[in-house]
Amino acid sequence: MAIEILMPALSPTMEEGTLAKWLVKEGDTVESGDLLAEIETDKATMEFEAVDEGVIGKILVAEGTEGVKVNAPIAVLLEEGEDADAVPASKEPKAETPKAEEKPEAKEAAPKPAQKPAAAPETAAKPAPAAPKKDGERIFASPLARRIADQKGLDLGQIKGSGPRGRIVKSDVENAKADAAPAQSADAAKAAPALATSADSETVKKMYAEREYEEITLNGMRKTIAARLTEAKQTIPHFYLRRSIQLDALLKMRGEINAGLADSGVKLSVNDFIIKASAKALQDVPGCNAVWAGDRILQMKASDVAVAVAIEGGLFTPVIQDAENKTLSLISTQMKDLASRAKDRKLAPHEYQGGSFAISNLGMFGIENFDAVINPPHGSILAVGAGQKKPVVGDDGTLSIATVMSVTLSVDHRVIDGALGAEFLNAFAGYMEKPMSMLV
Numbered sequence: 001m002a003i004e005i006l007m008p009a010l011s012p013t014m015e016e017g018t019l020a021k022w023l024v025k026e027g028d029t030v031e032s033g034d035l036l037a038e039i040e041t042d043k044a045t046m047e048f049e050a051v052d053e054g055v056i057g058k059i060l061v062a063e064g065t066e067g068v069k070v071n072a073p074i075a076v077l078l079e080e081g082e083d084a085d086a087v088p089a090s091k092e093p094k095a096e097t098p099k100a101e102e103k104p105e106a107k108e109a110a111p112k113p114a115q116k117p118a119a120a121p122e123t124a125a126k127p128a129p130a131a132p133k134k135d136g137e138r139i140f141a142s143p144l145a146r147r148i149a150d151q152k153g154l155d156l157g158q159i160k161g162s163g164p165r166g167r168i169v170k171s172d173v174e175n176a177k178a179d180a181a182p183a184q185s186a187d188a189a190k191a192a193p194a195l196a197t198s199a200d201s202e203t204v205k206k207m208y209a210e211r212e213y214e215e216i217t218l219n220g221m222r223k224t225i226a227a228r229l230t231e232a233k234q235t236i237p238h239f240y241l242r243r244s245i246q247l248d249a250l251l252k253m254r255g256e257i258n259a260g261l262a263d264s265g266v267k268l269s270v271n272d273f274i275i276k277a278s279a280k281a282l283q284d285v286p287g288c289n290a291v292w293a294g295d296r297i298l299q300m301k302a303s304d305v306a307v308a309v310a311i312e313g314g315l316f317t318p319v320i321q322d323a324e325n326k327t328l329s330l331i332s333t334q335m336k337d338l339a340s341r342a343k344d345r346k347l348a349p350h351e352y353q354g355g356s357f358a359i360s361n362l363g364m365f366g367i368e369n370f371d372a373v374i375n376p377p378h379g380s381i382l383a384v385g386a387g388q389k390k391p392v393v394g395d396d397g398t399l400s401i402a403t404v405m406s407v408t409l410s411v412d413h414r415v416i417d418g419a420l421g422a423e424f425l426n427a428f429a430g431y432m433e434k435p436m437s438m439l440v
Contacts, residue, residue, distance in 0.1 A: 002057060002076050002077065002078055002079070003052055003054065003076070003077040003078075003079070004073040004075075004076060004077075005036065005050075005073065005074055005075040005076065005077055006070075006071045006072065006073055006074065007019075007039070007061075007068045007069060007070050007071060007072045007073075007074050008039065008048055008070070009070045009071075010039055010041055010044075010046050010048075010349065011041055011349040011353075014041050014042075014070060015069065015070055015142070015144065015169055015170050015171075016067050016068055016069050016070060017039050017040055017041045017068055017070070017220075018039070018040040018064070018065065018066045018067070018068065018220070019037060019039060019040075019061045019062070019063060019064070019065045019068055019074060020037075020038040020039065020040040020045055020063070020064070021037060021038040021063055022036070022037050022059060022063055023035045023036055023037055023038065023047075024036055024037075024056050025056065025059070026056050026057065026058060026059055027055065027056065028055070028056045029053075029054070029055050029056075030050045030053060030054065030055075030056060030077070031050065031053045032049075032050055032051055032052060032053055033049055033050065034049065034050045035047050035048070035049055035050075036048050036049065036050050036075070037074070040220070040345075041220065042220035042221050042223070042224040044345045044346065044347050044348075044349070044352075045345040045346070046346075046348070050077075052077055054077040054078050054079050055077070055078045056075060056076075056077060056078075057075075057076045057077065057078035058075065058076040059074075059075045060073050060074055060075055060076065061074040061075070066220075139156045139157060139168065140161065140163075140166065140167045140168065141156055141161065141167060141168035141169075141173075142163070142167065142168065142169050142170065144169075144170050145168045145169055145170050145172060145173045148170060148173045148174060149168075149173045149176075152173070152176075154173060154176050156168060156173075158176075159172055159173060159176045160172065219313055219314075221313055221314035222313060222314055224314075225314050225315070228375070228376070229373050231376065232373050232374055232375065232376055233373060235376075236292075236374050236376060236412050236414070237412065237413040237414060238371075238373075238374060238410055238411065238412070238413075239410075239411050239413055239418065239421075240371055240408055240409065240410055240411070241408070241409040241411065241418070241421050241422055241425050242369070242406065242407070242408050242409075243406075243407050243408075243409075243425050243426075243428075243429055244404050244405070244406055244407075245404065245405045245406075245407060245429050245432045245433060246392065246402045246403065246404055246405075246433055247270070247387045247402075247403040247404070247405050247432065247433075248402055248403050249433060249434065249435060250270070250273055250432055250433070250435040251270075251387075251403060253435050253436065254268055254270065254273065254435075257328070261329065264329075266329045266332055266333060267332070268328055268329070268332050269332065270363075270387070271307070271335070271359075271361050271384075272328050272331050272332045272335065273328065273432065273435060273438070274359060274361065274382075274384060274432070275305050275307060275320055275323055275331050275335065275359065276323065276324075276326075276328055276331055276431075276438050277428050277431035277432050277435075277438055278303070278305050278323070278357060278359060278382060278428060279303035279305050279320075279323035279324040279326075280303075280324055280427075280431050280438050281424050281425075281427035281428040281431060282303040282305075282324070282356070282357060282424070283303055283324050284424075284427045285420065285423050285424040285427055286299060287299065287416065287420050288357070288379060288380060288416055288420060288421065288423075288424040289301075289303060289356050289357065289379075290356055290379045290415050290416070291356050291377040291378055291379055291415070292376065292377045292379060292412055292414055292415050293377060297379075297414075297415055298356075298377075300356045302321065302322045302324070302325075303322070303323050303324040303356075303357070304319050304320070304321045304322070304323070304354055304355040304356060304357075305319065305320050305323045305355060305357055305358070305359060306318065306319045306320075306352075306354075306355035306357065306358040306359070306375070306378070307319075307320065307335065307338075307339075307358070307359050307361075308358065308359065308360040308361070308372075309338070309339045309342045309343070311342055311343050311345070312343075316342040316347060316352050317352055317355070317358055317375060318335075318338035318339070318342055318347060318351050318352050319351065319352060319353070319354050319355040320334055320335060320338075321354075328439075338351060355378065356378055356379060357378060357379070357380055357381070357382070358372075358374075358375050358378055358380075358381040358382070359381070359382050359384060360372040360381060360382070360383050360384065361384040362383070362384070362385065362386075363384050363385050363386035363387065363405065364386070365386075366386050367385055367386060368385045368386055368388065368406055369383070369385040369406040369407075369408060370383050370385065370408065371383055371408050371410055372408070372410050373410065374410050374411075374412055378412070379411070379412050379415035379416050380409055380410060380411045380412065380415075380416060380421065380424075381409075381410045382407055382408070382409050382410075382428075383407065383408040383409075383410065384405065384407050385405060385406040385407065385408075386405070387403045387404065387405040388403065388404060388405075389401055389402070389403055389404075390402060390403075390404045392404065405432075407425070407428075409421055409424070409425050
């Protein structure tokens with residue numbers, strides 16, 4: 001009997017993807033473990049392996065097709081003796097097109113803050129608890145669908161699910177009509193101010209009707225970054241702590257270490273020291289090594305530090321796990337490997353999900369200081385500026401020149417209070433200004 005090859009879920013929150021490239025063609029014989037295709041999610045391009053053996057009887061989804069739903073048939077595998085002509089044509093999935101009465105632009109108008117990913121770094125989603133319906137039945141919905149419904153103020157009980165066993169998925173909530181919104185009293189409506197939403201594409205385009213422009217369609221990563229950052233700024237109570245750090249002692253020690261490592265091929269960067277100092281400071285101030293989990297705080301044991309890596313069209317935040325226990329040379333080697341594979345979109349989900357703390361370093365681009373947006377569910381993120389020569393006044397009142405780096409710690413006030421954040425930043429500064437202390 002012919003076997004349908006289904007679109008795989010390559011990350012815990014993936015609901016659709018792009019079939020970037022077929023690595024087989026119709027008539028090819030494949031065995032379990034053979035590579036079939038490259039699948040592009042919002043965060044990475046990953047290879048998809050065969051589970052069964054047989055002959056590729058029919059390819060149902062062409063290369064480059066976007067928006068292919070998870071578990072949709074993408075090809076048919078024939079077992080020994082089967083004929084490709086026996087494959088029913090009705091199995092071929094068709095690309096979704098908007099209904100006549102729908103406006104595609106309107107669907108893109110509202111931000112989708114619940115979508116996870118990418119740019120940012122994703123975290124593994126746990127199954128959402130089922131909510132009771134009015135008649136006592138249970139509502140089954142994906143975590144993503146629940147969050148979007150909550151953002152849009154929709155009643156899941158009024159939405160029909162199109163997923164397996166009637167499960168409500170993202171597209172069901174996004175396409176839900178206004179009658180799914182729960183009734184609200186006039187007093188309640190006055191008491192609850194609505195969140196501001198961006199103008200839809202047609203409204204904005206009319207403003208620039210007389211000007212020449214190029215229209216750029218958002219890819220999956222850019223949509224995810226937009227949604228995640230909107231969610232972060234709307235829902236996370238940010239506050240900011242700033243600190244200047246003198247780097248001269250660190251730069252001197254870095255030069256001496258790199259001279260000794262010249263034959264090994266390892267060259268430490270200032271960013272490697274920042275990762276190590278952050279990891280050590282998180283151990284010294286464990287209350288900052290924490291994430292927000294909705295109705296509770298999860299305080300982590302190990303220092304798993306995420307580091308923002310810019311790529312074409314977005315960014316990744318690969319995670320260095322157990323960074324407090326790793327040598328600077330190992331951190332350097334792992335970071336270079338993760339950054340290289342991030343640029344090629346070859347990271348596995350477990351390599352960019354998780355962590356409790358993140359670093360965004362724009363100093364290499366000459367940026368003196370900036371404020372970074374927290375990547376949920378992290379409790380904080382450190383924005384690192386460039387080291388610059390500046391006049392400083394010593395404890396004895398003498399004036400000298402030092403290399404000074406400005407850092408800003410963005411903090412989720414639900415997780416970390418001001419004094420605790422200041423304690424962490426002081427510990428971090430101590431390791432950076434006395435770098436030998438992070439090696440013992």
